[in-house]
Amino acid sequence: MELVIQPGGRVISAQPGANLLETLRAEGVPISHSCMSGRCGTCRCRVVAGEVLESGREIKRTSPHADADGHYVLACMSALTGPCVIEVPEPDEIVTHPARVLKAKVESLDALTHDILRVRLRSPKPLDFSPGQYATLQFTPEHIRPYSMAGIAGDELLEFHVRLVPGGRVSGYVRDTLRPGDAVRVSGPLGTAYLRSRHEGPMLCVAGGTGLAPVMSIVRGSLAAGMTNDIHVYAGARSPQDVYGLEVLRTLADEYPNLHVHSIVASGASVDARPGLVTDAVTADWTDLSGWRSYLCGSPPMVDAAALVATRLGVLPNHIHADAFYDAA
Numbered sequence: 001m002e003l004v005i006q007p008g009g010r011v012i013s014a015q016p017g018a019n020l021l022e023t024l025r026a027e028g029v030p031i032s033h034s035c036m037s038g039r040c041g042t043c044r045c046r047v048v049a050g051e052v053l054e055s056g057r058e059i060k061r062t063s064p065h066a067d068a069d070g071h072y073v074l075a076c077m078s079a080l081t082g083p084c085v086i087e088v089p090e091p092d093e094i095v096t097h098p099a100r101v102l103k104a105k106v107e108s109l110d111a112l113t114h115d116i117l118r119v120r121l122r123s124p125k126p127l128d129f130s131p132g133q134y135a136t137l138q139f140t141p142e143h144i145r146p147y148s149m150a151g152i153a154g155d156e157l158l159e160f161h162v163r164l165v166p167g168g169r170v171s172g173y174v175r176d177t178l179r180p181g182d183a184v185r186v187s188g189p190l191g192t193a194y195l196r197s198r199h200e201g202p203m204l205c206v207a208g209g210t211g212l213a214p215v216m217s218i219v220r221g222s223l224a225a226g227m228t229n230d231i232h233v234y235a236g237a238r239s240p241q242d243v244y245g246l247e248v249l250r251t252l253a254d255e256y257p258n259l260h261v262h263s264i265v266a267s268g269a270s271v272d273a274r275p276g277l278v279t280d281a282v283t284a285d286w287t288d289l290s291g292w293r294s295y296l297c298g299s300p301p302m303v304d305a306a307a308l309v310a311t312r313l314g315v316l317p318n319h320i321h322a323d324a325f326y327d328a329a
């Protein structure tokens with residue numbers, strides 16, 4: 001049975017029933033993978049022709065393009081059933097951080113705004129991840145949710161920004177019960193909206209609310225990697241009292257002239273921010289984003305709207321990396 005790999009058209013012969021990821025790895029085809037159990041999403045590839053049998057998919061749809069522009073499967077969860085053509089992501093996108101479960105402890109909890117807490121965890125072992133990825137935090141067996149890393153691998157502490165959702169079970173637990181010294185299980189890394197570090201064109205990073213956490217990770221990660229691409233961060237907040245992280249970003253922008261920070265508030269006047277929606281600000285500022293990559297992080301409606309704007313302005317669908325904070329309950 002023949003398996004054709006795109007791009008390139010390489011032909012691999014495989015046994016019916018063989019696992020797709022194992023087959024690709026055995027043949028030396030570069031492909032991202034981490035958890036090997038359908039959770040992280042990094043082994044996602046596109047079935048261009050033919051069929052594979054996918055089982056036990058756990059990953060949530062965090063990208064507006066996840067299934068809209070083709071039939072995507074998780075290679076680790078897929079068995080080959082007949083001849084097929086599979087498109088694997090470009091080699092520059094390959095990440096292979098081993099999935100881990102770490103027993104961390106809360107180092108500190110502090111308020112970034114009236115309803116956003118910075119949670120810093122100390123882990124006895126390091127978590128290797130790409131900027132923009134997330135992890136599942138288990139505070140107790142009943143309090144488990146995904147949160148994005150706000151820092152970069154190699155930082156002394158793992159940092160997360162948790163918005164306190166009204167009536168939220170887990171964010172309420174974080175506010176009312178979680179204290180420094182408490183144990184937290186960290187599982188990850190997860191997610192595909194990670195920094196593409198070989199990209200040389202400009203980057204559009206759109207963050208809504210705590211979507212700034214993965215965007216800060218991406219910004220710091222790209223600067224630390226020596227990337228000199230122009231990076232435009234559009235950080236959206238509901239009102240001036242919801243704005244956070246600007247000082248950190250502007251300090252970085254003073255040091256790195258390729259970083260440009262745009263703060264936007266949906267309502268209320270602010271000397272520090274433009275009024276309106278992040279998507280309107282992007283549309284007002286740009287007419288053509290061909291050759292750009294975009295990273296869109298935050299609430300699902302904002303991410304969907306920003307993905308439409310980016311596509312309309314010429315960003316290729318496979319250059320739109322989206323991390324929508326779907327309600328995980």
Ligand SMILES: Cc1cc2nc3c(=O)[nH]c(=O)nc-3n(C[C@H](O)[C@H](O)[C@H](O)COP(=O)(O)OP(=O)(O)OC[C@H]3O[C@@H](n4cnc5c(N)ncnc54)[C@H](O)[C@@H]3O)c2cc1C
Pocket residue numbers: 060062134145146147148149160161162163164165166167168169170171172191210211213214299323324325326327328329
């Ligand atoms: C990939 C991924 C990454 C994420 N990263 C972050 C992050 O970095 N920071 C962060 O604060 N959150 C993040 N989230 C969201 C987070 O996982 C939880 O969904 C959120 O904290 C709410 O959980 P809860 O238990 O407090 O609320 P729940 O008890 O699950 O929900 C309570 C109510 O709030 C609504 N609700 C749930 N989530 C939201 C939301 N995000 N906005 C508005 N209303 C909501 C629910 O529909 C429900 O009505 C991420 C989610 C995903 C899928």
Ligand code: FES
Pocket residue numbers: 032033034035036037038039040041042043044059074075076077
């Ligand atoms: S390696 Fe396939 S989903 Fe994680």
